Amino acid sequence: MSQTNTLNVQILDKEYCITCPADERVNLESAARYLDSKMREIRSSGKVIGADRVAVMAALNITHDLLHRQERQDIDNSSTRERVRELLDRVDRALTTDQAGSED
Template sequence: MTQPQTVTVKILDKDYPIHCPPQQRANLESAARYLDGKMREIRNSGKVIGADRIAVLAALNIAHELLQQQGSAVAGDTREQVRELLERVDRALQEEAEQRQG
């Protein structure tokens, strides 16, 4: 088992040392860059003041994005399930019609 290492990420010009397994370092750094970008967008809008408020709004925006993506995936799965059910119904109706004729 690999030991966690300390990785320092910078978010809104502040350094945050975070313990992280070596194999997750790239994911952590990518997530930190994404969060930093979201927070900078909010800060640069000039409508929100204070790092705490910016962080909360960024977290809410990211959570909203995630839920939308999950909703899209679920909707896609549901469409696929409905399509499969319709195909099964069509096959069953066709088999029934063939049995009546035969």
């Protein structure tokens, strides 16, 4: 069982103390850095004012990217499954043809 620790992270010039399992510390730090960079990017565009609005826009952008990647992965997985089915069909046909030819 992993031990729980607290971690201080800086996001958009504000410090947050977050409790997390010790084995997730590196992932949480990485996530906080990523969120901070996205929020800074949005804030620096000058199109969104206010930390709350910047946070919501960052969350929407990150969620959109995640869903888009999952959709692409699902398409890739489906394509891979279809290719495997086609290859198995070819192997089955080849084996069937080979067996029919060897019976003569």
